[in-house]
Amino acid sequence: MSFSPQSKVWVYQSDRKFTAIEENExxxxxKSFTEQWKAHGNELLAKAEIRYGFFIILTVDEQQANVTGCSIDSSVRLIKDIEQKYGVDLFNRFNISYLLNDEVKVCNKEDFETLVNIKQITPATIVFNNMVQTLHDLETKWEVPFKNSWHSTVFAHLL
Known part of the structure; x- marks a missing residue:
């Protein structure tokens, strides 16, 4: 199925990598959730995926039906259930992720600041912008060099 570039996306980042078994479960x-996800009785054209073993990404194409507060609440409940069952933190926006030797690393804001300070994170280091809101932005602005990210404005004083 084909999704509009303007489809809404939600990115939930885990504080640790899922095991292969966890990822399958x-x-x-x-899959079960997105197949029956509805907004005011209208089925939503939705999909879900896991990238890098860390990121749960939900996508909804609103050309078919608009997402509502209730439908968003149901997705948040699902993510909270996953969080509880697997003992992961999926809502901590202060955890920052980046690529090091093609491997995703997640750390808190203070540790990230230290890594920038000691030049372990460079302007070219790929960071993940989990604030993206559309499929187009996910494809073009999610994995970006540190120097082109919102992170660089927060930590600009260290560069």
Missing amino acids: ILQKL
Whole structure:
């Protein structure tokens, strides 16, 4: 199925990598959820995926039906259930992720600041912008060099 570039996306970042078994179980839960996800009785054109073993990404194409507060609440409940069942933190926006030797690393804001300070994070280091809101932005602005990210404005004094 084809999704509009303007489809809404939500990115939930885990504080640790899912095991292969966990990822399979979570993908099954996500698939079951997206297949029956509705907004005011209208089925939503939705999909879910896990990238890098860390990121749960939900996508909804609103050309078919608009997402409502209730439908968003149901997705948040699902993510909270996953969080509880697998003992992960999926809502901490202060955890920052980046690529190091093609491997995703997640750390808190203070540790990230230290890594920038000691030049472990460079202007070219790929960071993840989990604030993206559309499929187009996910494809073009999610994985970006530190120097082109919102992170660089927060930590600009260290560069």
